[in-house]
Amino acid sequence: MLFFIRCKPAMSWMMGLMLLCWVQWGGAAQLAASGKPPFETGGQLALDAQELEWIRENPRVVVASMQFPLYLFKNEHGQWSGLNDDILRRIGRMTGLEFVHRESFSPDQLIAMLENGEADMTTTLAMNDERREFLNFSHAFGGSGWVFVGRGSEPVLRSLKQLEGKVLVLPARHALETEIRRNYPAIELRTVKTYGEARALVESREAHATIENETGAHLYPAGQLQVGSNLEGKWEPDYLAVRQELRPLVSILNKALEAFPVEDMRALRSKWLTGIAPHQASSSWLHVPQWGHWCVVVFGLFCLISLLWHRRMQVQIDQRLRVEAVLNDQLKFQRALMDAIPDPIFIRDLEGRLIMCNKSYEDHFETRFEKLRGTRLTDSAGFPAATAELLHGELMEQLQTRQPRFVDRQLMFSGGLRDIYHWSVPFYGADGQLRGLLGGWIDVRRRWNRNRLLA
Incomplete structure (x- = not known):
């Protein structure tokens, strides 16, 4: 659809050109009919x-x-x-x-x-x-033009220069005889009585070509002859x-x-x-002037390039959609994996803002990630102010040192003092640049109770 929208102005102009040529050609055809x-x-x-x-x-x-x-x-x-x-x-x-x-x-x-x-x-x-x-x-x-009539087995004649050193046969006292003798002395000019004799000499290969009025040239069966181009600048009124x-x-x-x-x-x-x-009459294309031919060629190239470009863009879009689908699947898997971990897990950026957490983290603070997204520890009500300042300072220091941390500690939460196993590690992007900190904690008392039950 985008391809046709972009091509609409050029297509409208082209249709106008074709309509004009059709009107001119059609009018002559009606008169002829x-x-x-x-x-x-x-x-x-x-x-x-x-x-x-x-x-x-x-x-x-x-x-x-x-x-x-x-x-x-x-x-x-x-x-x-x-x-x-x-x-x-x-x-x-x-x-x-x-x-x-x-x-x-x-x-x-x-x-x-x-x-x-x-x-x-x-x-x-x-x-x-x-x-x-x-x-x-x-x-x-x-009036009408003059055309070459040459041998059918040889290249089409397009100018008198091609006949230099060759035999050109014309009826005696032909309208172009004097001019050709004067301007093209290298052409071997022979004269006969009639156009029929001239054509016969060309057909028998005794002469290379003759010149006829274009009206008469097309009236006879081609046989071993062919009608060439018009003599440039030569018109016979x-x-x-x-x-x-x-x-x-x-x-x-x-x-x-x-x-x-x-x-x-x-x-x-x-x-x-x-x-x-x-x-010539078989196609109205020949009635279009030369500049019209070039317009059609340019328009055709434009359409071809546009089509190829559209195809290339479509391939890229399809590839991007497939990549996005794979990434979405990976994100959903990662999310499911994080939510399946029973202990709280968080991810914070270089400024200490929360960019991801699992469901256990949400349950621990009795809130939703949407409310916590982009907040720092000092912005959260999950810790007393002093504890929040302490943890935020440790986080920023760890981002500077880029060292992992694994420690048993007592930490004051809003709900009271707890013994926890606190861990955090820096994480990096695909380009090797530091992106933030991944961490979490395990309630030591709950872990001790779990181990005792397992024992």
């Missing part, structure tokens, strides 16, 4: 005269499209579908534009279509300096890329993206992208 169509009505755009004129003169916009599952792909009926197609359809309802897909089969071919004017725009290109020379990019409407000479089109697309209700965009992305990485 929602079955209603995300867009049913178009919004109104504040287009200027130049933009409206451009739409009248260019009602059809050619989109260079490469199949990229979930973002843009052909369904079983051969029709284009996916997140980006839904966004283009919504923009079409808002602007009156008709977006026509023209298929390409590699990033290199797609970029060439834009450079040659065979297409007006695309939806699946990441931004880099080379592409900004001939393309304008819209506002971002989401989702853009609509337009040829530079079509500036009105970029302005129209930006206004359309700004008109998207945030809830609608979130629901649309959840419709297509939620659940693409089962190994």
Whole structure:
């Protein structure tokens, strides 16, 4: 019980953290599970005269499209579908534009279509300096990170430095190609046409790894490959890329993206992208930020230490209770033993105060130990004052000399003069220190009568 009382503040804080993470994760899950169509009505755009004129003169916009599952792909009926197609359809309802897909089969071919004017725009290109020379990019409407895809039998890749001296394969004109060649010259970079070819080279062990968008990386069976860590600091926002000479089109697309209700965009992305990485979706733990992980670790260690400490204290308490029980038994035995002795016995401390006596001592003075506890001989009515002073002085002297005393003597009690055999011995503690005096007396007349009867 004491353990839970001490842990209550930390447990309350931890429950609050878990509730917050659950609310954030649960909210996204509800949007993903929602079955209603995300867009049913178009919004109104504040287009200027130049933009409206451009739409009248260019009602059809050619989109260079490469199949990229979930973002843009052909369904079983051969029709284009996916997140980006839904966004283009919504923009079409808002602007009156008709977006026509023209298929390409590699990033290199797609970029060439834009450079040659065979297409007006695309939806699946990441931004880099080379592409900004001939393309304008819209506002971002989401994004994802880049991840390593390496061999399943080797350690998980976590940084580009691990690839120095090894072969990295990328589709030609990949968004990160120029940067990697510039910043990591020790990496042997090979280019192919498609992501599929890049994965095949890694699987056949002709290359060590490739780099993919994390959304696409989790869509294929792992086989002999494994998805590694995200490239630190590398994020791929989702853009609509337009040829530079079509500036009105970029302005129209930006206004359309700004008109998207945030809830609608979130629901649309959840419709297509939620659940693409089962190994991450299996536990809400992965949705907790890093500091939350450390809080859980620290809390777990605190609980473990508290539990061990509680267990240790409980063991010590049990041991103490057992020792106390043994001591109580010994005290009761000693008390019974003293009470069984027919002659008076007393124990006094270093100040001459009574700390214990037997029943015969109580009977002799016709009182109870509770009334005599802590009294000196000079405080007792059992002896005349002169006798009490004499005995107290002898007791204090004996404590100084630490010598035992065994003597026959006549002693004046309150009830009269008696012949007694008086004895007293110093007693010591377990540490060897003097603790007091143990003594008693035997009535010589009663002893003489007893001996005569025995004879």
